[in-house]
Amino acid sequence: MKQAISLLLALALVLSLGLVTGLPVMAGSTTWYVVEGGTGNQTGQDWDHAFGTIQAGINASGSDDTVMVGAGTYAEAVVIDKTLTLLGAKHGEDARTRDTASGESIIQVPNPDDDSAFAIAADGVTVDGFQIADARVGVHVNAVDVAAVVVRNTHVQNAGQDGINLWRATTAVVEYNLVQNAETSGITGGRTTSDWTGALQVTIRNNEVVNAQYGITGFLKDSVIKGNLVMDYEYEGAGIGGQFLNTMIEDNTVSGYSWGVGVGFRAYPPRPSSEKVRVEGNTLTENYAGIYVHESQTIVEITVNFNDIADNIVGGVVNEAAETLNVRYNWWGHETGPDHDGLNLGGQGDAVSDDVHIGPWLYRPQEQFVSDAPCYAGSVLLANEATKATADNATSYYGGWNSFSTPVTLDSSANRVSDLLDLAEENGLSIVRAQRFDAETQSWVAIIMDDEALDEDYTIEPGEGFFIQVSQKGSLPILVRTDPTMPPRRDLVAGWNLVGMSSLKAEAVTTALSGVDYSFVLSAKPPNAEAWSVPPDEAGERSLHLGEAYWVAMGEPGILYGITTTPVQDDMTWDLNQLDE
Numbered sequence: 101m102k103q104a105i106s107l108l109l110a111l112a113l114v115l116s117l118g119l120v121t122g123l124p125v126m127a128g129s130t131t132w133y134v135v136e137g138g139t140g141n142q143t144g145q146d147w148d149h150a151f152g153t154i155q156a157g158i159n160a161s162g163s164d165d166t167v168m169v170g171a172g173t174y175a176e177a178v179v180i181d182k183t184l185t186l187l188g189a190k191h192g193e194d195a196r197t198r199d200t201a202s203g204e205s206i207i208q209v210p211n212p213d214d215d216s217a218f219a220i221a222a223d224g225v226t227v228d229g230f231q232i233a234d235a236r237v238g239v240h241v242n243a244v245d246v247a248a249v250v251v252r253n254t255h256v257q258n259a260g261q262d263g264i265n266l267w268r269a270t271t272a273v274v275e276y277n278l279v280q281n282a283e284t285s286g287i288t289g290g291r292t293t294s295d296w297t298g299a300l301q302v303t304i305r306n307n308e309v310v311n312a313q314y315g316i317t318g319f320l321k322d323s324v325i326k327g328n329l330v331m332d333y334e335y336e337g338a339g340i341g342g343q344f345l346n347t348m349i350e351d352n353t354v355s356g357y358s359w360g361v362g363v364g365f366r367a368y369p370p371r372p373s374s375e376k377v378r379v380e381g382n383t384l385t386e387n388y389a390g391i392y393v394h395e396s397q398t399i400v401e402i403t404v405n406f407n408d409i410a411d412n413i414v415g416g417v418v419n420e421a422a423e424t425l426n427v428r429y430n431w432w433g434h435e436t437g438p439d440h441d442g443l444n445l446g447g448q449g450d451a452v453s454d455d456v457h458i459g460p461w462l463y464r465p466q467e468q469f470v471s472d473a474p475c476y477a478g479s480v481l482l483a484n485e486a487t488k489a490t491a492d493n494a495t496s497y498y499g500g501w502n503s504f505s506t507p508v509t510l511d512s513s514a515n516r517v518s519d520l521l522d523l524a525e526e527n528g529l530s531i532v533r534a535q536r537f538d539a540e541t542q543s544w545v546a547i548i549m550d551d552e553a554l555d556e557d558y559t560i561e562p563g564e565g566f567f568i569q570v571s572q573k574g575s576l577p578i579l580v581r582t583d584p585t586m587p588p589r590r591d592l593v594a595g596w597n598l599v600g601m602s603s604l605k606a607e608a609v610t611t612a613l614s615g616v617d618y619s620f621v622l623s624a625k626p627p628n629a630e631a632w633s634v635p636p637d638e639a640g641e642r643s644l645h646l647g648e649a650y651w652v653a654m655g656e657p658g659i660l661y662g663i664t665t666t667p668v669q670d671d672m673t674w675d676l677n678q679l680d681e
Contacts, residue, residue: 130165132157136172154178154186154207169230173206177215177235183224188254191229195255195278196308196329204231204255212260216240226250236260238279241269252276262288263312270300277307286312286330290319290342304328313337315354321345330354335388335413338362346376351584353383360384360412363402364394364421375400381584381665383408390416390450391427399423405430406586406665408465409450415439416450424455429587429661431462435614460615462587462663500532503624503649504566505600506578509588509666514579517547518556529574536566537598562588563662565598565649567624581666588662592616597652601644602662609634612644613652616660620653 132144138152144160147170151157154174157167163183171189180186188205190198207217207230217235218227221243227250232238238256241249242265249272256263256279263279266272266289279286286309290299302323308330309315314337315330322345330339330352339354341362354360361384363374374397384390390409393402403426409416410433417438419425432438432449438458439451452458509515514523517534524531534548536558547555547566560566568576588602601612609621621642622633634642644650652660 130162132161132165132167133170134167134174135170136174158182158184158186164224169205171203171205173208175208175210177209177211178207178218180218180220180222180225180227182222184222185226186218186228186230187226188229188231190231191253193229193253194276195253196276196306198253200231200255205229206231206233207235208233209235212236216242216265217256220246220249223247223249227252227254229253231255232257232259234258234260237262237265238282239263240265241267241272244268245270247271249273250275254278255280257281259283262286263309264288266290266299266302266318268299269302272299272302274302274304275306279307279309280311282309282312284312285314285317286310287316288314288318288342289323290321299323314341315339315357316352317342319343320347323347324350325352326350328352330357332356338392339384339387341392344374344377347378349377349379349382351381355384355386358388359392359418360387360390360409361404362392362394364397373398373400374402377402379404380406380586384416385409385411387412389414389418391418393417393419393421393425395420395422397421399425402426406462407431409433410465412450415452417452417456419453419455421455424457427452427456427458428460429462431465437461460659460661462661465663500569500571502568502570503600504534504568504576505564505647505649506560506562507600507602507604507646507662508578508580508664509562509585510560511579511581515560516556517553517558517560520560520576521548521551521553523579524570524574524576527574527577528572529576530571531568532571533569534566536564537596539593539595539597542595561590562664563590563600563602563660565600565624567649583666585666587665590660590662592652592654592658592660594654594657597654598649599652599660600649601646602660602664604646604664606643606645609642609644613660616652616658617654617656618652618658619655620651622651622653624649624651 133147133150134154134157135150138150140149142151143149144151144157153176154169155176155178158180161167161184166185166187169188189203209215209217212234214236216237217232218239220241223246227239238259239251245268247270249269251264252275254277259282261283262285263282264274264287268290274287287304287307289302299318300321302320304316305326307328311332313333316325316328317338319342325340333356335358337357338359339357340349340352341359343364349361361379363377384407390412391404399421406429408431416432417427434449437444437447438449439447443458521531530551531548535544535546538545547558590599618636620635632642
C-alpha cells in the first residue's frame with residue numbers, strides 16, 4: 101500500500117513539475133516549431149508556443165525529428181549535429197522560380213566573415229526552403245564522411261566563400277537551389293586527396309548559379325551534375341569544373357566563364373587524374389572556351405559528346421592533356437563543323453585545339469524539350485486504305501500500303517510491334533500487314549501478318565522506315581519517352597536502306613542527308629502525292645517529311661545522324677504527315 105502511494109506521489113510530482121516549468125514530460129512529439137522571437141511559453145510543440153531560434157528547435161529535437169521554421173529573420177549560425185529535417189517557410193517551392201519578396205525564412209549570421217548559416221555535422225540531414233544572406237558559407241557540411249545530406253529549395257546570396265559546400269559528403273543531393281554572388285564557388289563538393297576520398301555519390305541537379313567565380317566544382321566520385329544553369333562571371337573561373345571520377349556532367353547550360361566545363365583545372369595538390377567522365381547534352385555558349393582539359397590530366401574514358409558548343413570566344417575545346425580527347429557528335433555552331441586547319445579545313449564552327457577526335461559532328465543543334473510525363477507528341481497519318489480482294493475473304497487485302505517512321509524515341513510502353521498493334525486498335529485502325537527492310541540482307545521481313553505480330557518484341561527505333569497496310573484510314577499516335585536520350589543514328593549499308601526523318605520538321609534532302617554520301621534517294625509513294633526519285637545533284641528540289649520512309653542508296657557504308665532527343669514538351673502536338681509544307 102505504501103509502495104502504491106509512493107508511486108502516485110511521484111507521478112503527481114512529475115506532472116506538477118511539467119506544468120510549472122513548461123517542459124514536456126515525455127518526448128512524444130517529432131515536429132518542433134520555430135518563429136521569429138518565439139511565442140507563448142516556447143515549448144516548441146506547436147506554432148502558439150514556438151521556439152524563438154532555430155538552434156533551440158534543433159537542441160530540443162531527437163533523431164529523425166522535423167523542425168518547422170516560420171517566416172522571419174533569424175540572426176544565428178545554426179549547427180545541425182543530429183539526423184533531422186529542417187523546413188523553412190518556403191519548403192517545397194523551387195528557389196529558382198518562387199517569389200522571394202515575402203514570407204521567407206531568412207538566415208543572417210552575426211559574423212558573416214567566419215560563420216556558416218547551416219553547419220552540418222550529422223548524417224541524414226535535410227535543409228529545405230530557406231533564404232540565406234551574407235554568410236561565409238550558406239550550407240556547409242563540415243564533418244568527415246557525412247552521409248545522406250539533402251539541400252533543396254534554398255536561396256543563398258552574397259556568400260563570402262561558397263554557397264553550398266559538401267566537403268567530403270557521401271550520397272548527398274543538392275537540387276532546386278538558387279545561388280547568387282558567391283565569392284568562390286556556388287556549389288562545391290570534396291577536398292582533393294590522392295585516393296579519391298572527396299565527395300562521393302553526389303547528385304547536383306536543377307540548380308541555378310549566378311555570378312560565382314566557380315559555378316559547380318569540387319572533387320567528385322560516382323556523381324551526377326545535371327540540369328543546372330550556371331552563368332555570368334565575366335570570363336573567370338569554370339562554370340563546371342574540378343577533378344572527376346566516374347562522373348556524368350549532363351544537360352547543363354553554362355555561359356560567361358573562362359571554361360564552360362573544366363576537367364582538372366584546380367591547382368590544389370595532390371591532383372588526382374580525372375577518369376570516366378562523360379560530358380553530354382550540355383549547352384556551352386559565350387564562354388572564353390567551351391571545354392578545357394588541364395595538362396595534368398590523363399585521358400581515361402573522358403568523352404565530350406552530344407553537346408551544343410557554340411559562340412565561345414577562343415574556341416569550343418582546349419585540350420592540354422597529352423592524350424587525344426573524344427569530342428565527336430557535338431554541334432559546333434555551324435554545319436561545316438569545328439574550325440581546325442589540320443583536322444577540318446573550312447570548318448566555320450567553334451575552334452578546337454590539337455589532340456582531339458572531332459568527326460563526325462552534329463550538323464544542327466539538338467532539338468530537346470522537357471516534359472514530366474509520357475505524352476502523345478504526334479501522329480502519323482495512314483491515308484492509303486486497303487481493299488478487300490474478295491467479298492467473302494475478309495483477311496485478304498490489296499493496296500493500302502503506307503510508309504511509316506518515327507522521328508523520336510518512343511516510350512517503352514509503345515515501342516514494340518505488339519504495342520503498335522494495340523495503339524492502332526485503340527485508335528480504330530486495323531493493321532493488316534507491316535514489314536521492315538533488312539538492309540544487311542537486302543530483303544523484306546514481315547513483322548505483322550493478318551493483324552497478328554510475328555515478332556512481338558521487335559523495337560521500333562527512330563530513323564527506321566516501315567511499310568504498313570491498313571484496312572481503313574486513320575492516325576497512329578506517337579508516345580514518346582520521358583527520360584533523356586541522345587540523338588538517334590542509323591548505320592547505312594552499301595546498297596538500299598529504308599530510313600525516316602529524325603528531326604521535328606520537314607527538311608530538304610540536302611539538309612536531312614547532309615552527312616551522308618548517298619548516290620540516290622527514292623520516295624515511297626506517300627498519301628495524296630506522287631513518288632519521286634533524285635540523284636544528289638537534283639536533291640535540293642525535294643524534301644523529306646516526318647512520319648514517312650524513304651529509300652536511300654549508298655555506294656559505301658555511312659551513318660545517318662538525327663538531332664531529336666527526348667523528352668518533348670507535353671503541349672507539343674503535330675500530325676507528322678501534315679507538316680509537309
